[in-house]
Amino acid sequence: MTATESPATTRLSKRQTYRRLMFGSVLGGAALGVVIRNLDYPLVGEAVYWVGILAFFAIWAGSDVQLMDERDWALERRASLSAVQVIGAVAVVGASASRLVTWLTDYTVPTLVWGALYGYIGLFIVFGVCYLWHRSRL
Numbered sequence: 001m002t003a004t005e006s007p008a009t010t011r012l013s014k015r016q017t018y019r020r021l022m023f024g025s026v027l028g029g030a031a032l033g034v035v036i037r038n039l040d041y042p043l044v045g046e047a048v049y050w051v052g053i054l055a056f057f058a059i060w061a062g063s064d065v066q067l068m069d070e071r072d073w074a075l076e077r078r079a080s081l082s083a084v085q086v087i088g089a090v091a092v093v094g095a096s097a098s099r100l101v102t103w104l105t106d107y108t109v110p111t112l113v114w115g116a117l118y119g120y121i122g123l124f125i126v127f128g129v130c131y132l133w134h135r136s137r138l
Helices: 007-038 042-062 070-104 111-136
Strands: none
Touching (some): 007 042, 070 111
16 A cells, blocks of 8 residues: 655645754754864854854745744743743842852852843843833734
8 A cells, every 4th residue: 555645744744844954054053163163263163153044044934835833833932931930030049149149258259150140131121121012012
């Protein structure tokens, strides 16, 4: 008995192929870019990195099938919420611990840690602005 392919099966297969190519181009470009930078070719490494990014967008724009559907968007929303909650908890505890360690001991928290904490604060400010913008459009 021969297997038959329906148009839906072909479409899903093409969708998976395009998505793998998209994310593979980004991951491959980033990984290869890091390797090339470590071989002391920073400009070539950066160019390879950007070729991977541009390949992602070329595949996304040039594909003839819809690459994302409502299930993917729902999954992204849940993953984004989880990430924001985890980062929020880490930032609250980390900022408090960093201040307490600095005030109560002779240890000085490295500037890199403060920069990371301010980066997290910036992330939440951007989230708040985006949230308010989307909320006002309802």
